[in-house]
Amino acid sequence: MTEDELSHLIIGRAIEVHKTLGGPGLLESVYEEALAWELKQMGLKVERQISVPIHYKNQKLGNPLYLDLIINGQVIIECKATAEHNKIYEAQTLTYLRLMDLKLGLVINFGQRVVKDGIHRVVNGL
Numbered sequence: 001m002t003e004d005e006l007s008h009l010i011i012g013r014a015i016e017v018h019k020t021l022g023g024p025g026l027l028e029s030v031y032e033e034a035l036a037w038e039l040k041q042m043g044l045k046v047e048r049q050i051s052v053p054i055h056y057k058n059q060k061l062g063n064p065l066y067l068d069l070i071i072n073g074q075v076i077i078e079c080k081a082t083a084e085h086n087k088i089y090e091a092q093t094l095t096y097l098r099l100m101d102l103k104l105g106l107v108i109n110f111g112q113r114v115v116k117d118g119i120h121r122v123v124n125g126l
Contacts, residue, residue, distance in 0.1 A: 003104040006044075006075045011119060013038040014108050018115035028081040031110040032068050035079065045072050052099050067096045076105035080118070083111050090122050097124035 017034045018024075036046045052065040069077040078093045085107075093105040103125055109118030 080109040
């Protein structure tokens with residue numbers, strides 16, 4: 001399955017999670033867990049809270065980053081639950097993509113009244 005095909009499935013499940021949980025107002029971790037469950041039910045490989053090591057001049061730094069979800073080893077999902085979007089979320093996701101050598105990430109902000117307005121696609125050479 002391509003990254004684009006996966007992203008289409010992910011967005012559909014994110015809309016379902018948002019609708020079922022009643023929209024905005026919950027913690028990011030609640031939406032993340034529900035989305036992970038939905039995607040697993042579709043038979044997708046879902047990894048949560050993945051440690052991403054940081055290397056600086058051939059030295060592995062002691063504090064890794066943690067990304068929210070990786071789907072089928074191809075698409076990174078960064079879940080948010082804020083009232084307003086911040087461009088730093090996309091920059092953060094692009095950094096994860098570069099560190100993991102992946103091509104597509106989605107920032108999904110469940111804090112928006114309409115979740116589709118809170119979905120931002122981030123690409124790294126796709």
